[in-house]
Amino acid sequence: SNMTKGKSCQKRAEGRVLNFDHIVFRVANAKTASSYFTTRLGFRPLAVREATENRAVQSYAVRSNQITLIFESPTSNGGEISKDLIAHGDFVKDVAFEVQDLDELVRKAKEGGAEVIKGVTEEKDKHGVLRYAVLRTYGDNTHTLIDRSKPATNLMFIDHVEGNMADGTLEDSVTWYEKNLNMHRFWCVDYKHDLVPYSCINSASVINRDENVLLSMNEAAKGLRPTSKATEFVKALGTSGVEHIALYTDDIVATGFGAMNYKWVFEAIERLENKEIKNDNTEEVKKNDAA
Template identity: 45%
Template sequence: MTSYSDKGEKHEKGKFLSFDHITFWVGNAKQAASFYCNKMGFEPLAYQGLETGSREVVSHVVRQNKIMYVFSSPLNPGNEEMGEHLMKHGDGVKDIAFTVEDCDFLVQKARERGATIVKEPYELEDKHGKVKLAVLQTYGDTTHTFVERMGYKGLFLPGFHSPLFLDPLLSKLPPGKLNFVDHVVGNQPDEEMVPVVEWYLKNLLFHRFWSVDDKQIQTEFSSLRSIVVANYEETVKMPINEPALGKRKSQIQEYVEYYGGPGVQHIAMNTSDIITAIRNLKERGMEFMVVPDTYYQQLREKLQGSKVKISEDLDILQDLKILVDFDDNGYLLQIFTKPVQDRPTVFLEVIQRHNHQGFGAGNFKSLFEAIEADQSARGNLTVLSPSGEAEFV
């Protein structure tokens, strides 16, 4: 596990402030938005569709504190771009948007360094003000939108209206208590992680923040490599993963195969009270990964030799199956949902940090073993031959 202190060069102008919103392309935006509201504690924020004059794409925007997700679906049979994306990838993340200062400058610098600009900077305007946006291509079919809000006072973006319907059930459910997007993880095929990392360093002036390799992260069957890139202010963190060859197919490789290439594997959402959050989310019917009780026996033994004191009750953490990772300075608490669609691709994480800026490396083995149990149930924990080909047993 390696942490990096060199932040690289700072933009002389323009900067990345935070995650703005994350857009999912899904088969049924109305139902996907409803799932996140009912199960994860989001609330409807904004809508764009036939009733607002959008004839090609419908979008439902949901929010929880600073987290905004947009679920978009094609309205017409002839929408080839969205149709092909859905056929290839299933429901998944199409775009990760950043709130930026000086969109024009950031796009110009990225262009000079060789980035592919999908949409040059353009402005949207309504009675609430103006927003400037631009779109860049990143790994696979995934894009990044730069959002310069220019004092915009509307609900979300120009062209969006208030939701058509507010579900009366939502106010009766316990709050999700999720605050902001902590990090967004992208999975790559083997040997494609470093080129993607280099893309962020070169084109967005991000820097290496943290990394682990397959010698540090492995189970009996599989392993991974991961490098986290971050903006200069370290408010945007993007772990980039790839599988490492093991005895059996890793969950990273399973993702790449079912998603049809590189893409967003999971979104981590930060909370300041993970115990209440997970109790409430479980009460709402959210399904999480389960680690065995032996994990907590080993955790108690490790903590005896540590300077760090966990302020939460370990019995409660064990009951809720919340994972703990720690070093000499602090600790983090985290838990992962099961995949949130039928394909074993995108899932979600809830994380609480106590002076610990890592990504749960101490839990990767336990998490992998839990995922491997699910992989086995799906018939996907296949044996790999020396060439890396799957052999069914």
């Protein structure tokens, strides 16, 4: 019915349980319990988390393909794990799920009356960011909901592809695209125009009729440096080739590069380049150009 269709259009995004993430066992001896799985069932040791002053728990993790098991045992008496072991003996404490849209899933759980032991929490380390929450289920068991999704990168499309050509082949390469693929010249930079005196390259670009496929090409040119990036690239590769692929983003700060003041980076590069150019060599090049 039209009413049903109207409701479905307004339906909010739903959180989803995607997979089992891992299982947590609470046991008297985590090392011994985990070794059974590694010696008898083909699991491999994955990680060990030793006890600390603030966390009197020792944990051993083992894995086999997509199965991850974590065994934890107390290193002192009186804590939560000790009480669980007195009440139940060795048992499964937590069944963790990998989920999508953690916030919506937790909201829905609260709305449904679930007990949220730990709200949405974010932990960071050198490997990235992990978001999770913990719900109480039947008995003394819990479900940890883990969101491992990566943030959107805002990388939208390939902006252009740039290649470095062997000396003297730039013009032929451009002509090849014009004759064979009906592309046309988009822009070019010649050293004689004094636009890039320190880059030592001649550059040209071709683009398709819809102007959404852009190919840039460089070759060595005489400049104020003794060598060219194009020459070095071709020498290392052994032939002409693609030097870089540029990806378009509308927000470079949010696209994995972090909030950063790039001005000092470019200034540092500029200082380094100027430092590498010897005055006597610069004067010699200028004299040759004048001649």
